[in-house]
Amino acid sequence: MQPTRSDTTMLAMNYRGPYRVRAAHKAEPEIEHPGDAIVRVTRSCICGSDLHLYHGLVPDTRVGTTFGHEFTGVVEAVGSAVQHLKPGDHVLVPFNIFCGNCYFCQKELYSNCHDTNPEATAVGGIYGYSHTTGGYDGGQAEYVRVPMADVGPTVIPPDMNVDDAVLLTDALPTGYQAAEMGDIEEGDTVVIFGAGPIGIFAAKSAWLLGAGRVIVVDHIEYRLDFVRRYAQCEVVDFKQVGDMAIHIKKMTDGLGADVCIDCVGCEAAGSFAHTLLGVKLKLQGGAAIVLHWCINSVRKGGRVSIVGVYGPTFNAVPIGNALNKGLTLRMNQASVKRHLPRLIEHIQAGRIRPSEIVTHRIDLRDVADAYHLFSSKLDNCIKTVLVPPSALAG
Secondary structure, eight states, rough: OOOOOOOOOOEEEEEEETTTEEEEEEOOOOOTTTOOOOEEEEEEEEEEEHHHHHHHHTTTTTTTTTOOOOEEEEEEEEEETOOOOOOEEEEEESSSEEOOSSHHTTTTTTGGGGOOOOOOSSSOOOOOOOOGGBBBOOSBSEEEEETTTTSEEEOOOOOSSHHHHTTTTTTTHHHHHHHHHTTOOTTTEEEEEOHHHHHHHHHHHHTTTOOOEEEEEEEEEEHHHHHHHOOOOEEEEEGSSSSSSHHHHHHHSSSEEEEEEEEOOBOOOSSSHHHIIIIIOEEEEBHHHHHHHHHHHEEEEEEEOOOOOOOOSOOOOOOHHHHHHHHHEEOOOOHHHHHHHHHHHHHHTSSSGGGGGGEEEGGGGGGGHHHHHHHHOTTTTTEEEEEOGTTOOO
């Protein structure tokens, strides 16, 4: 029997341990600080990085946590200090929780906010992403508390579809920043590892930034077919390739790619040793195989961009190769708010329609099935959007 909301609780995704999530009743969030807002969720997504939590790879992911860092919703209530939002506003909420005032926020490095994550000195707060990112509950729920509400949420333009808006909370800005950090020059050859939503958007963004050739590497046939059609790019099935660096060099007149982008992260397939040490035994911050492919496949003097998520422990990365080749390596969590004006413009101009990658819209009450489907890559799933029961008619 599917759970339904009672008068005193809300429905929310509930983490019970690796590979175990369910829809359950949970106390509704309350205003805890004058800068908070309470948002009634209209859409939330399951992100590929949520699967790292689901698979038990992220430290300090506590039983009872609600995941979900990609969501939109209607403002229900605001704290006494909130000036820029009002009840009734339909907003998209960046996955970064940031203060807007610290040294890093002033430099628009919102993902590195100094004041929203007491557990770390690197990344700022993130909704629904374990206590290593502050322990905030996420948006795979009917309601969510949004801290720093005057600086994070953005009112959705009235002419924008909510399914496009929810992909502006993480997936599209992350893919765009992945391409941006590659410092793509006109005519560059860009190789993107991973044909999930981030890789798909990185491929689309590479064209927007002037690439002359875009190649996407994965091993799942339906994802390669999708990105080939959606981003009009070339594709490589790495299972059909002996040595990735040699293969890419053969495709690029022996030089290597100008830019390589890691959109996979810690659960990369393709190497038994990396998978054993980083994923199975958890002796590293994940499987570093894509980092090796990027560093070894890019040309001398080229650029490597990393947005794939890795754990906080060490990885065996070929840093000597990067040094000797004179590579530029750039990486970070996306600072979503910085990219929104330009990406909203691209959407409104019809250059990109993010919602076209959404393959499944699933009732929040069926969240366990949704995670299984997305994790196991069933039914040609590219991107899953969760819809709370109250928003199903919307």
